[in-house]
Amino acid sequence: MxxxxxxxxxxxxxxxxxxxxxxxxxxxxxxxxxxxxxxxQFLGIIFIIGLTLAILKPEVISSIIGESSGIFGVLFASVVGAITMMPTFVAFPTADMLLKSGAGYPQVAALVSTLTLVGVVTFALEAKYIGKKAAFYRNFVAFLFSFIAAVIIGNVLGGGR
Structure with a gap:
């Protein structure tokens, strides 16, 4: 391909x-x-993620955001993604590394969707341009969407593991 x-x-x-x-x-x-x-920026983020993955054993990652972590893992991944600022082009390689280290598909889907769609860190800037109410609703709907994405990805890909 x-x-x-x-x-x-x-x-x-x-x-x-x-x-x-x-x-x-x-x-x-x-x-x-x-x-x-x-x-x-890309190398810095990859370095930090690589270091984190080297320190954390796959069992730890699996227990926090693995398939067996269920809704807690999805919620945890969503919150982490919402408050983390990471460029989209780094989010996908990160997702791949997490999957290879034992993370579950729904949890990674929630993480990636909130990483790319929710901006807690950038909320003030966004509110300045579109207003606080609109920025809140946009981020809230995007946060809810991360759960929908997790369910869909979990149903489509989760069974293939």
Whole structure:
């Protein structure tokens, strides 16, 4: 699958380059600058998560957010995700690492959905632009959605483990 995506990207890049070399060079330069800005943050978060996973045994992770942790694990993962600020591009590799360390599918689904949709840390900034009431309701509905996502993912993928 990755080969298809990378191959498609390369073909499209070559098409772009053949149509307008300067625009393509400019786009690649902007992409590289974005990559340079994101990389320190990405590496820092991956380092912290890797260190945490190295310290915590899979049994501990499994007991806190494993399949057997049930609704407590989903609630715990939702709260952690809601108060943690993590870029989306880091949330998915984190989810993969947690799953490989014994976390359950519903718990990880709740974590990822709250990580990406709920912003306790950014609430004040959001409220400034859309109002406190709207920011509260948006975050509240997103928090509730994390439970819906956990149930759906648990039913779809949970049985496959």
């Amino acid at each position: 990755e080969l298809i995506l990378y191959g498609s990207a390369l073909v499209l890049l070559l098409i772009s380059y053949s149509k307008d070399k300067e625009k393509t060079k400019k786009a690649l330069s902007k992409a590289w600058k974005s990559f340079e800005n994101i990389m320190p």
